[in-house]
Amino acid sequence: SAVISQKPSRDICQRGTSLTIQCQVDSQVTMMFWYRQQPGQSLTLIATANQGSEATYESGFVIDKFPISRPNLTFSTLTVSNMSPEDSSIYLCSVERGALGTGELFFGEGSRLTVL
């Protein structure tokens, strides 16, 4: 298994501000994923973060709104920019462990953001 730590675990933010979420993994991983879980809904993939290259964003998500950094193989950040109440969600970092291509993901406990 993998130990994934996210900070902050929760925050209350004002409209128009930005917040950066940190994800730290206890071992080196090639790919890290950022998901969003809106209230009462399922998880939606925001982007895939590879070390040394720009993140790959899913349809409906753009770099200006959700800039991602991946400075090394154990750490990534997701910034939620210019927040609005619609951004109130749980943001989850995840990594793949085990044999490549198994799709088995490990998740952090998430960062619950409330935007007022």
Add this chain to the structure above:
Amino acid sequence: GNSVTQMEGPVTLSEEAFLTINCTYTATGYPSLFWYVQYPGEGLQLLLKATKADDKGSNKGFEATYRKETTSFHLEKGSVQVSDSAVYFCALDTGRRALTFGSGTRLQVQP
């Protein structure tokens, strides 16, 4: 595109009842299929998986069989416990190493 459809919840059962949570999928190619569970106050964790047709994933008394002919991966347990109360997510991976999730099904088990 890929999609996963789960039965809507909440599902409320008495302890020791039989559980089925339906999951069907649409995908190109031959996806791997997963069930993830989210216990109250905890992060999402893998419950079981199956990587090819007719495979059966099992863990903690839960089972699911990969049915290609019906594009289904229904989750079953013969006798649920109060501690099984959680939200269950069906998911698939087509090799992109990122998952497509269903909407989740909340299970409530009453003593």
